[in-house]
Amino acid sequence: MAVAHTDNYILGLYDDEDLLMDAIKHVRSSGVIIEEVYSPFPIHGIDEALGYKRSRLPIAAFLFGLLGTTLALTMQIYMLGFDWPMIIGGKDFVSLPAFIPVTFELTVLIGALGMVACFMVVSNLKPYGKPRIFDTRSTDNLHVMAINLKSNRLSPAEIRDVLAASRAAEINDKSFEL
Amino acid sequence: MEHPIHIDERYKFSSGLKKVLGIVLIIGVVLLAGGIIMGVMGVGEHHETSTDAANPLYNLKEASETPFTTQGPTEMSPESGVVEHDAAHGDEAHPRGSGNAAADAATSHAGPTWLTRLYSNFWINNLFFTGLAIAGLFWVAIQYAAQAGWSAGFKRIPLAMASWLPVAAVLMLVTWLIANHDLFHWTHEALYDETSPDYDPIIAGKKGYLNTFFYLARMVVFFAIWIIFFYLIRRESMREDIHGGTSYWYTLRKYSAIFLVLFAVSSSMAAWDWVMSLDPHWFSTLFGWYVFASWWVSAIAAITLIVVLLREAGYLKIVNANHLHDLGKFLFAFSIFWTYLWFSQFLLIYYANIPEESIYYIERLTSDYYSPIFFINLFLNFLFPFLVLMTRDAKRHSIFLKIVCTVVLFGHWLDFYLMVTPAVMKDFGGFGLMEVGLILIYASAFGFVVMSALTKMNLIPKHHPMLQESMHHHI
Numbered sequence: 001m002a003v004a005h006t007d008n009y010i011l012g013l014y015d016d017e018d019l020l021m022d023a024i025k026h027v028r029s030s031g032v033i034i035e036e037v038y039s040p041f042p043i044h045g046i047d048e049a050l051g052y053k054r055s056r057l058p059i060a061a062f063l064f065g066l067l068g069t070t071l072a073l074t075m076q077i078y079m080l081g082f083d084w085p086m087i088i089g090g091k092d093f094v095s096l097p098a099f100i101p102v103t104f105e106l107t108v109l110i111g112a113l114g115m116v117a118c119f120m121v122v123s124n125l126k127p128y129g130k131p132r133i134f135d136t137r138s139t140d141n142l143h144v145m146a147i148n149l150k151s152n153r154l155s156p157a158e159i160r161d162v163l164a165a166s167r168a169a170e171i172n173d174k175s176f177e178l
Numbered sequence: 179m180e181h182p183i184h185i186d187e188r189y190k191f192s193s194g195l196k197k198v199l200g201i202v203l204i205i206g207v208v209l210l211a212g213g214i215i216m217g218v219m220g221v222g223e224h225h226e227t228s229t230d231a232a233n234p235l236y237n238l239k240e241a242s243e244t245p246f247t248t249q250g251p252t253e254m255s256p257e258s259g260v261v262e263h264d265a266a267h268g269d270e271a272h273p274r275g276s277g278n279a280a281a282d283a284a285t286s287h288a289g290p291t292w293l294t295r296l297y298s299n300f301w302i303n304n305l306f307f308t309g310l311a312i313a314g315l316f317w318v319a320i321q322y323a324a325q326a327g328w329s330a331g332f333k334r335i336p337l338a339m340a341s342w343l344p345v346a347a348v349l350m351l352v353t354w355l356i357a358n359h360d361l362f363h364w365t366h367e368a369l370y371d372e373t374s375p376d377y378d379p380i381i382a383g384k385k386g387y388l389n390t391f392f393y394l395a396r397m398v399v400f401f402a403i404w405i406i407f408f409y410l411i412r413r414e415s416m417r418e419d420i421h422g423g424t425s426y427w428y429t430l431r432k433y434s435a436i437f438l439v440l441f442a443v444s445s446s447m448a449a450w451d452w453v454m455s456l457d458p459h460w461f462s463t464l465f466g467w468y469v470f471a472s473w474w475v476s477a478i479a480a481i482t483l484i485v486v487l488l489r490e491a492g493y494l495k496i497v498n499a500n501h502l503h504d505l506g507k508f509l510f511a512f513s514i515f516w517t518y519l520w521f522s523q524f525l526l527i528y529y530a531n532i533p534e535e536s537i538y539y540i541e542r543l544t545s546d547y548y549s550p551i552f553f554i555n556l557f558l559n560f561l562f563p564f565l566v567l568m569t570r571d572a573k574r575h576s577i578f579l580k581i582v583c584t585v586v587l588f589g590h591w592l593d594f595y596l597m598v599t600p601a602v603m604k605d606f607g608g609f610g611l612m613e614v615g616l617i618l619i620y621a622s623a624f625g626f627v628v629m630s631a632l633t634k635m636n637l638i639p640k641h642h643p644m645l646q647e648s649m650h651h652h653i
Binding site for chain 1: 529531652
């Protein structure tokens with residue numbers, strides 16, 4: 001087994017969301033670190049149960065928005081104020097109120113595109129990225145709990161015991177080439 | 179649940195709060211009296227000595243050279259054309275300023291006095307607090323029309339705010355009857371008399387709409403509609419408390435839908451009547467929406483503030499951080515909505531630069547006194563709530579909400595101040611003891627009416643069909 005070139009997982013599959021929520025508590029309290037849970041539909045309170053930290057996407061959104069504002073203002077002030085000054089409607093060359101609509105639009109556009117880009121990168125949906133599909137049934141009827149062996153100190157056999165005790169419907173292995 | 183939720187909760191207007199409101203009232207009266215005395219003695223009034231009271235600001239030639247113009251060579255500027263056009267127009271059409279000043283002189287108003295300032299303050303507070311009350315009712319109606327469940331637990335707070343409406347109606351009517359000549363230039367008879375030297379063809383052309391009888395009729399009808407719907411909605415909501423069942427909810431939804439349609443028309447026309455007609459030559463087509471946005475965001479701030487304070491006083495345990503988060507989002511979103519309307523009005527007038535429209539901003543931007551307020555207004559009502567309420571944590575913690583709500587409430591009072599004062603007081607507006615005093619008096623009276631209205635009903639509509647949804651609201 002070429003350990004260095006694969007990422008090895010143990011998967012616990014559950015067929016009921018209440019069972020899954022109990023299982024998450026049980027598994028985490030047994031000292032097993034869960035990497036991710038895939039479920040066919042959103043489950044209330046699962047973020048808290050998994051102990052996820054708050055997403056940093058809003059911060060990225062704010063920074064992208066700020067970038068958009070700066071870009072838009074710089075562009076318009078440079079173009080209409082310095083590069084090619086024109087009198088439009090008898091206004092100043094740099095007339096800020098007239099620049100606001102474009103600034104607003106670019107702020108929204110760059111904020112939105114930036115967020116989508118961040119989300120794509122974080123979720124491994126970038127071009128040429130290979131998204132990891134643990135079990136196709138996670139889009140149908142099963143909740144899939146993915147446990148990465150690398151980040152756990154417990155042995156695979158111990159993890160299997162914990163999953164079995166949490167009433168997992170199936171326990172599978174899965175490896176991904178790096 | 180950490181706190182047990184008492185559905186069958188009643189609010190008790192504590193003597194401590196009564197005392198606080200009483201003290202605020204007394205301070206307000208003292209400050210107002212101080213302001214009036216200073217006004218009578220002529221102390222502390224704002225004067226711009228360099229400005230000839232009647233003329234330069236309203237002289238359109240000068241006005242069109244002010245802020246919205248280029249620094250480029252004059253012959254290239256379209257401005258020169260505009261100036262000539264005005265000059266040609268000026269003689270027959272009485273440009274606003276000179277016509278106004280002449281008429282004021284003719285109708286024996288020697289210029290704004292402390293009394294005018296007092297009236298104008300009453301008018302500002304009437305507008306602002308009427309707005310809080312009617313937008314409170316609007317809030318309730320929109321919850322029913324949208325079939326919203328999350329807000330069911332604290333619907334009684336905006337409903338109680340609407341109980342200020344009858345008081346507001348009396349105050350508004352009395353203020354208008356006493357002060358109409360001081361506040362509203364168009365009420366002077368001489369403007370409509372073709373033989374009079376003060377004849378103003380523009381205002382005379384609006385006589386079909388702007389005349390005392392029709393104006394008062396509209397005021398009475400609007401208040402009547404609002405008060406009737408307030409009583410209908412309150413009555414059904416109280417009956418629901420006693421009997422339960424879903425039939426009341428359906429009736430309430432029907433009343434709310436009808437009210438929303440009537441409110442859409444009446445609020446907009448009220449804004450033209452009560453605010454825009456202070457400048458009878460000037461018009462802006464989205465003014466009704468602009469005033470509505472100001473009322474609506476102030477009402478959201480007031481609702482949030484009352485909910486947060488009630489929670490801290492041990493009531494309304496049904497409201498949790500998720501509800502506060504949504505209220506915070508409302509405040510955040512509608513602050514931006516107000517800014518959007520503010521800017522839409524400003525940009526079009528700025529760009530077109532037609533003197534009869536741009537006079538509104540020229541009055542407010544070229545005055546040393548009003549122009550700082552103009553920017554403070556934008557800061558308090560846009561930048562401050564926008565930056566402070568942006569994060570999730572700020573919306574979920576009552577301390578941030580309390581600060582932002584207070585700032586936004588004052589900010590929108592200032593917005594009305596900026597709509598009314600330059601129109602009524604010209605360059606003689608001021609902000610001093612009189613203003614602060616009257617705000618305190620109105621705020622105390624408003625608080626008293628709202629809080630005593632809250633004691634008369636269950637704090638939580640206990641048989642509201644969506645109460646469970648509200649209790650388990652989670653975002």
